[in-house]
Amino acid sequence: MRVVAHRGNSSAAPENTLAAIASAVACGAGGVEIDVRLTRDRVPVVIHDETLDRTTDGSGPVAAAPAAEVTALDAGSWFGERFVDERVPVLTDVLDMLAAAGDVELFLEVKGTWDADDVRRVTDAVVSRGLDDRVLAQSFSAATVAALATVAPGLRRGLLVKEAGDGVLELCRRLETSACNPHGALLRTRPEVTGRAQAAGLTVTPWTLNEPEDWAAARELGVDGIITDRPADLLAWAAAPAA
Numbered sequence: 001m002r003v004v005a006h007r008g009n010s011s012a013a014p015e016n017t018l019a020a021i022a023s024a025v026a027c028g029a030g031g032v033e034i035d036v037r038l039t040r041d042r043v044p045v046v047i048h049d050e051t052l053d054r055t056t057d058g059s060g061p062v063a064a065a066p067a068a069e070v071t072a073l074d075a076g077s078w079f080g081e082r083f084v085d086e087r088v089p090v091l092t093d094v095l096d097m098l099a100a101a102g103d104v105e106l107f108l109e110v111k112g113t114w115d116a117d118d119v120r121r122v123t124d125a126v127v128s129r130g131l132d133d134r135v136l137a138q139s140f141s142a143a144t145v146a147a148l149a150t151v152a153p154g155l156r157r158g159l160l161v162k163e164a165g166d167g168v169l170e171l172c173r174r175l176e177t178s179a180c181n182p183h184g185a186l187l188r189t190r191p192e193v194t195g196r197a198q199a200a201g202l203t204v205t206p207w208t209l210n211e212p213e214d215w216a217a218a219r220e221l222g223v224d225g226i227i228t229d230r231p232a233d234l235l236a237w238a239a240a241p242a243a
Contacts, residue, residue, distance in 0.1 A: 002225030004031035006208045011229045014079035016046045017086045025101045027232040033107035043067035044091040110139045116147045123152035145175045164193045184209045194221045
């Protein structure tokens with residue numbers, strides 16, 4: 001069961017920063033999940049929200065600011081004094097860090113709906129670094145996943161789902177995804193989703209599970225991995241005899 005650090009080790013460092021990703025790698029996480037958005041000048045940067053307000057000292061939409069402005073912002077002070085001046089990374093910075101990090105897998109969420117030209121800004125960076133086999137590109141947007149398939153058919157793709165209606169697995173089949181990654185709450189309300197998805201040849205890595213009772217339930221269902229804000233704690237729990 002792969003332990004995937006949500007936005008890096010976001011319980012120990014400011015989310016989606018190089019510090020959080022380095023912390024995730026250092027604690028032994030098998031995967032790191034990040035979020036990618038485009039700036040005004042179409043540069044992929046690593047940030048979750050549509051706006052800069054919550055996790056930086058800037059304000060306004062990410063898409064309205066040029067990359068040079070976004071990457072100059074302080075993205076760490078909100079989390080703690082030791083992270084003052086931690087910056088918003090561009091995607092290539094993260095890829096370069098992970099290229100040197102052994103076999104750590106990257107769960108790369110493309111936020112929103114992107115066309116093929118914009119998707120190529122992500123896939124070209126992944127492919128040029130030889131990271132094809134270590135990246136799962138995923139999105140809630142079926143149109144974005146379809147664009148990923150068009151631009152880089154050899155790159156693994158995943159569909160993120162908040163609700164698991166009867167058509168979800170058929171959509172995954174049409175999009176030729178290799179993963180169907182559900183909201184963790186679906187493990188309680190629709191526990192059969194895991195088995196049905198795996199029977200269809202898909203991996204299942206739910207998000208975002210942070211408590212031992214949820215980890216235990218997910219493992220009982222046989223998930224392929226867990227996305228968590230607490231990767232070090234999950235690794236320790238999984239290794240404990242009582243677990």
